[in-house]
Each structure stands twice: as C-alpha cells, then as structure tokens.
Amino acid sequence: MRGRFAIGPTLITVAALLYFFVPLYAAFQFSLQMKRGTLSFAAYGSVFQDGVFINAVTFSIMASAAAIILGAILVVPTAYWVRLRLPKLRPLVEFISLLPLIIPPVVLVFGQIRMFGSSSYLPLTTSDWGTNVLLVIGYVVLSMPYMFRAVDNGMAAIDIATLTEAAESLGASRFRIVTTIIFPNIRVAVVSGAFLTFSICLGEFAIASLLNRPAFGPYMVQLGQDRAYEPAALAIMSFALTWVLMALMQAFAHMKPGQKLFFRIPFKKKSPTP
Amino acid sequence: MSLLTVRSLVKSFGTNTVVKDFNLTMRDSEFISLLGPSGCGKTTVLRMVAGFEKPSTGAIEIDGQNVTNLRPNQRKIGMMFQSYALFPNLTVTGNVAFGLKVTGTPSDEITRRVDEMLSMVGLSGFGSRYPYQLSGGQQQRVALARAIAPRPRVLLLDEPLSALDAKIRVALRSEIRAIQRELGITTLFVTHDQEEAMAMSDRVVVMNGGRAEQVGTPDEIYNLPASRFVAEFIGALNLLPATLRDPATGHVETAIGMISLGRTINQSVGSAVTLAFRPESLRLMSLSEPTLGQEFVGRLVTREFLGAIVRFRAEVAGHLTLGIDCFNRAGGTLPQVGDEVRLGIHSEEILLLQ
Numbered sequence: 091m092r093g094r095f096a097i098g099p100t101l102i103t104v105a106a107l108l109y110f111f112v113p114l115y116a117a118f119q120f121s122l123q124m125k126r127g128t129l130s131f132a133a134y135g136s137v138f139q140d141g142v143f144i145n146a147v148t149f150s151i152m153a154s155a156a157a158i159i160l161g162a163i164l165v166v167p168t169a170y171w172v173r174l175r176l177p178k179l180r181p182l183v184e185f186i187s188l189l190p191l192i193i194p195p196v197v198l199v200f201g202q203i204r205m206f207g208s209s210s211y212l213p214l215t216t217s218d219w220g221t222n223v224l225l226v227i228g229y230v231v232l233s234m235p236y237m238f239r240a241v242d243n244g245m246a247a248i249d250i251a252t253l254t255e256a257a258e259s260l261g262a263s264r265f266r267i268v269t270t271i272i273f274p275n276i277r278v279a280v281v282s283g284a285f286l287t288f289s290i291c292l293g294e295f296a297i298a299s300l301l302n303r304p305a306f307g308p309y310m311v312q313l314g315q316d317r318a319y320e321p322a323a324l325a326i327m328s329f330a331l332t333w334v335l336m337a338l339m340q341a342f343a344h345m346k347p348g349q350k351l352f353f354r355i356p357f358k359k360k361s362p363t364p
Numbered sequence: 365m366s367l368l369t370v371r372s373l374v375k376s377f378g379t380n381t382v383v384k385d386f387n388l389t390m391r392d393s394e395f396i397s398l399l400g401p402s403g404c405g406k407t408t409v410l411r412m413v414a415g416f417e418k419p420s421t422g423a424i425e426i427d428g429q430n431v432t433n434l435r436p437n438q439r440k441i442g443m444m445f446q447s448y449a450l451f452p453n454l455t456v457t458g459n460v461a462f463g464l465k466v467t468g469t470p471s472d473e474i475t476r477r478v479d480e481m482l483s484m485v486g487l488s489g490f491g492s493r494y495p496y497q498l499s500g501g502q503q504q505r506v507a508l509a510r511a512i513a514p515r516p517r518v519l520l521l522d523e524p525l526s527a528l529d530a531k532i533r534v535a536l537r538s539e540i541r542a543i544q545r546e547l548g549i550t551t552l553f554v555t556h557d558q559e560e561a562m563a564m565s566d567r568v569v570v571m572n573g574g575r576a577e578q579v580g581t582p583d584e585i586y587n588l589p590a591s592r593f594v595a596e597f598i599g600a601l602n603l604l605p606a607t608l609r610d611p612a613t614g615h616v617e618t619a620i621g622m623i624s625l626g627r628t629i630n631q632s633v634g635s636a637v638t639l640a641f642r643p644e645s646l647r648l649m650s651l652s653e654p655t656l657g658q659e660f661v662g663r664l665v666t667r668e669f670l671g672a673i674v675r676f677r678a679e680v681a682g683h684l685t686l687g688i689d690c691f692n693r694a695g696g697t698l699p700q701v702g703d704e705v706r707l708g709i710h711s712e713e714i715l716l717l718q
C-alpha cells in the first residue's frame with residue numbers, strides 16, 4: 091500500500107475542505123462587494139464605524155470576562171475537592187456539569203426570569219445591574235461543561251493528592267494550597283476553559299436577547315436582518331477571532347512553567363554613574 | 365527526652381485492621397526506620413504521625429504535645445515522598461521557601477535560609493531551575509531541603525530513595541543521614557530495603573501484619589532476632605528442625621546428629637524447636653583446623669561468586685541444604701561443587717526459634 095496514491099481518503103479530505111472553505115470563501119467574497127464593481131473592505135469599515143458595534147463587543151467581552159472569573163472560582167475548588175475527598179461523587183458532578191448541553195438556554199433564562207422577576211423575592215431583573223448578574227450567571231452555566239472538563243483534565247495530569255499533602259506538611263492552609271499550588275499548576279487548563287467560555291459567550295443569543303442586554307449576539311442577529319454586507323464581514327471576523335483564540339490556547343497548552351508566552355521588551359538597566 | 369511518642373496506635377479501614385497496637389518512643393535526634401514486607405502498615409503508621417490518616421484509637425505526642433487531633437498543617441513536621449512531590453510551578457528556591465513563607469518568615473531571612481539549605485544538599489546555584497529541569501536525585505535533594513527548611517520537629521520519609529537508581533540511592537542515603545546528624549532532626553524513615561534500614565538507622569522497627577515485631581539497634585535485630593519472623597526477614601538464614609533432649613545442657617537432636625548449644629533451654633524434654641544460623645556463621649574448615657565446637661560433613665551442590673563473598677550451598681544428611689558464605693580472599697583456595705567438606709560453627713552462633 092505504501093507509496094500508492096490513496097484515492098478514497100484523499101477524496102474525503104478534499105470534500106471536507108470544500109464543505110468548510112467554500113461557504114467561508116463565498117461569505118468573504120460577498121463581504122468585499124459592498125461597493126459596486128470593485129472589491130473593498132468598505133463593509134468592515136462600516137461595521138467599525140457603528141458605535142453600537144463597539145458597545146456590543148465591549149459589553150460582551152466584559153460579561154464573558156466576568157463569567158470566566160466566576161466560573162473558575164466555582165469550578166476549580168469544586169473539581170479539586172471532588173477529586174481529593176469525594177471521588178465517588180465524580181460521575182454525578184460530571185453529569186451535572188453536562189446538563190447545560192441538554193437543557194436549552196431558553197429554558198434556563200425563563201427559569202431565571204421566573205425566579206428573579208419583578209414580583210419575586212429577589213427582583214434582579216428590575217435593574218440593569220441585576221440583569222447583568224443574571225446574564226453572567228447564565229454564561230457560567232452555559233460554559234460549565236467545557237470549564238469543568240478542562241479543569242478536571244488539568245487536575246488529572248498532576249498528582250494533586252501528594253502535592254496537597256506536601257504543602258500541608260509544610261504548614262499550608264487549604265486556601266493557600268488551592269491558590270498557590272493547585273491553581274497555578276492547572277492554569278493552562280483554566281485558560282483553555284476560559285477561551286472556550288469566551289467564544290460561547292461572544293456568540294450567545296438566547297439569554298442575552300431575552301434578558302434584553304446589549305450583547306454581541308443579539309447585535310449580530312439584528313444586523314443580519316437590517317443589512318446585507320456587514321453581517322458577512324462580521325462572520326469572517328468572528329472566524330478570524332476564533333482562530334486566534336485557538337492558536338493562543340495551543341501556545342498556552344505547550345508552555346513550560348516559568349516560560350513567557352510573549353517576549354518581554356527588556357529595559358536597559360541604568361548603569362550607576364561613577 | 366522523648367520527642368515522638370506513639371501509644372497503642374490502631375488503624376482500621378472498614379473491617380480491615382492494618383495497624384495493631386503499635387507503640388514507639390523516639391528520642392531527640394534519633395533516626396528510626398520502619399522496616400517490613402509490603403502491606404505491613406509502615407506507610408499507614410507514618411501517615412498517622414503526619415496527620416494524613418486519623419488513628420482508630422491511640423495517641424501521638426510530639427515534644428510532649430498531644431497532636432492526635434491536630435491537622436497536618438499544625439503539626440510542624442517535614443515530609444519526603446517517594447514521588448518527590450515538588451511543586452511543578454515553583455522554582456527550586458520557591459519550593460524550598462514555601463514552608464518559610466507559610467510561617468511568615470521575613471524575606472531576607474528566607475533568602476538566607478534557602479541558600480543555606482541548598483548548599484547543604486549540594487545544589488547551590490540551582491535555585492532558579494524548575495523541577496522538570498532536574499534529575500530524580502536532584503529533585504529528591506530539593507525535596508529534602510524543602511522539608512527541613514522550616515525546622516520541623518520530626519522528619520518523616522516514606523521510601524524517598526526507591527525511585528532512584530542504585531548508585532544514587534546509596535550516595536543519597538549517606539547524605540540524608542549526615543544532614544540528619546548535623547541538624548539533629550528526629551527522623552522516622554520507612555523502607556522495605558533492609559540494607560538501607562541497617563545502614564542508616566539508630567534503631568530499626570521490624571513490622572509484620574501491622575505490629576512491631578521487634579525494636580532494636582541494627583546489630584540487635586540481626587544478631588538477636590526476637591521472633592522467627594524477624595530472623596527470617598532480616599538477612600539469610602539456615603533452619604534446622606530439632607528435638608530437645610536435655611534442657612539443662614542444651615543438647616538437641618537433629619538430622620545431622622546431636623548438637624550442644626551449651627546453654628540452658630527453658631523448655632521440656634522432647635519439645636520440637638528450630639535451630640537457626642546465618643550463612644556467614646557456617647565455616648568451611650580445612651582438615652588440619654581445630655574444631656569450632658559443632659561439626660558435620662556435607663557435599664557442595666552450588667557455588668555463586670558474588671565478588672567479595674562466595675556463596676555455597678551444601679547438602680547435609682542426604683536431604684537438607686545449608687547456605688554458607690565465605691570471604692573471597694586473594695590467594696586462598698576455595699572448594700568446588702561436588703567436594704566433600706567439613707563444616708563448623710560456634711554453638712553461641714546458633715539461635716533457637718520457637
């Protein structure tokens with residue numbers, strides 16, 4: 091077989107690449123045709139000149155960042171404790187973390203609105219601030235399957251039981267162990283969970299729309315209804331962003347302790363004047 | 365002064381009792397090894413002293429303080445693990461400084477202490493490396509420096525050398541011992557390697573089935589084993605079934621004839637006993653040598669050359685085989701397989717096992 095041109099697999103590969111790249115290329119080409127008769131980046135310029143776009147992106151980035159931080163604070167200690175002390179509960183916790191994949195976000199957000207609506211004991215939806223909190227919590231739930239998995243895999247890669255005992259014998263408290271030993275050692279896993287969370291939150295529509303938040307997902311849908319060329323430009327940019335995130339994730343995943351991802355610009359030390 | 369006292373320690377996992385009435389008193393600066401076959405409960409005892417397992421019953425005192433109910437991080441102990449367990453995200457300096465930071469030591473004091481520890485374990489200049497940049501032996505030295513830096517009251521080591529190769533194991537064990545002596549740290553060391561236990565320890569605790577069978581200096585354990593288990597577990601041993609004929613003079617009858625132990629035996633006439641002696645106690649005698657006391661003849665069946673020692677097995681009385689260790693002296697001639705030989709032993713080197 092070696093050396094022979096394998097026709098079947100090659101055809102499948104080519105078909106898969108075409109399936110993926112042809113629509114992408116079509117969208118890209120379409121996005122360049124805003125000005126009649128020439129190819130230009132006018133659609134991209136138009137998107138960036140829209141103040142609503144900038145606001146939507148900023149809002150979504152802030153909300154995802156909050157969701158990432160809250161998710162990590164919830165998931166890291168939980169996964170740690172389950173692995174260390176309650177290994178029998180792990181299948182259950184894993185199952186719970188997968189629930190958001192089965193339950194549609196619409197159900198989640200209706201639940202939130204019923205629980206925290208204007209006539210409830212804790213009427214969070216009556217203020218912007220409260221609704222933002224609900225949105226972030228919704229994002230945390232949506233990203234839970236990815237965050238938990240990433241963190242749990244990260245913990246499987248280090249011997250958390252022995253590291254914990256070593257730190258305890260040196261007098262460290264639980265809090266110190268989680269923050270100075272466990273967290274830094276699974277940082278790569280947390281970061282990859284964070285990137286996944288980020289890409290989910292950025293495109294999320296149902297929760298943001300039903301809570302009426304000015305997020306990027308609803309903006310994109312609205313734009314798709316109102317305009318022709320700009321949505322194509324946005325789609326291309328989202329793809330590019332996702333790829334950049336994937337590349338960063340890979341770079342983080344292969345980093346050794348103490349290595350810096352980006353080169354620091356070395357400052358010249360001032361030599362003391364004699 | 366006793367630094368560590370372990371009283372009537374019992375540990376059960378469910379219905380399985382793995383440590384049974386374990387007692388130990390360690391003096392200040394003493395080095396004690398827990399030695400025993402796999403699964404005899406050595407690690408469990410050590411983990412109870414460290415606080416990682418809670419005893420089912422019994423008490424542990426360190427420096428006069430009852431620590432039985434204290435959490436591990438309140439016990440001021442140092443611990444070394446078989447798997448090194450260095451913190452992968454911290455440099456060598458960060459690892460050694462960890463315990464000092466926990467206690468809130470001022471940073472210039474930390475720097476000084478870390479340097480002192482690293483030079484003590486021979487790793488000055490390695491401070492900025494990460495654990496993955498070190499060999500196994502170097503990692504274990506860092507683990508030692510990390511464990512002793514905060515001046516623990518007791519140092520606990522669970523087979524810290526078993527993951528290393530033979531040469532480094534021997535070098536590191538004498539280094540650990542030298543550092544332990546210099547700092548005077550009371551140390552409890554778990555191993556299943558009897559040579560390691562003998563070479564390093566002030567006293568050895570031989571464990572079997574969750575119990576301490578014997579506690580004694582290495583010579584006591586080797587020369588005066590308190591039980592059949594200890595005698596068989598430590599070193600090689602020849603066993604010879606016998607029947608007691610005269611308790612007052614210590615005459616016993618064996619398959620190779622009457623043997624006189626030359627001491628009074630506190631048992632009744634006719635009781636079955638077992639004689640035991642080390643292969644190196646048995647001497648190959650030339651025809652001209654005067655007798656050692658007990659003597660019999662045998663035929664050599666195997667010969668193993670081990671360098672400093674040559675190990676023979678001889679068949680006696682037609683069906684018993686006995687091991688004999690001889691020094692390999694340059695110029696001396698040793699017999700060959702198949703030779704008839706004269707074997708001798710001093711009667712005081714024969715142990716009596718029940």
Ligand SMILES: Nc1ncnc2c1ncn2[C@@H]1O[C@H](COP(=O)(O)OP(=O)(O)OP(=O)(O)O)[C@@H](O)[C@H]1O
Pocket residue numbers: 377382400401402403404405406407408409556
């Ligand atoms: N957490 C546990 N749960 C149940 N049984 C345990 C637990 N830890 C240890 N045991 C049992 O206790 C017994 C003693 O174990 P321990 O680890 O103390 O042995 P050891 O003397 O250190 O052996 P080794 O030389 O193999 O390390 C074993 O039979 C083991 O299966």
Ligand SMILES: [Mg+2]
Pocket residue numbers: 406407408
């Ligand atoms: Mg063990």
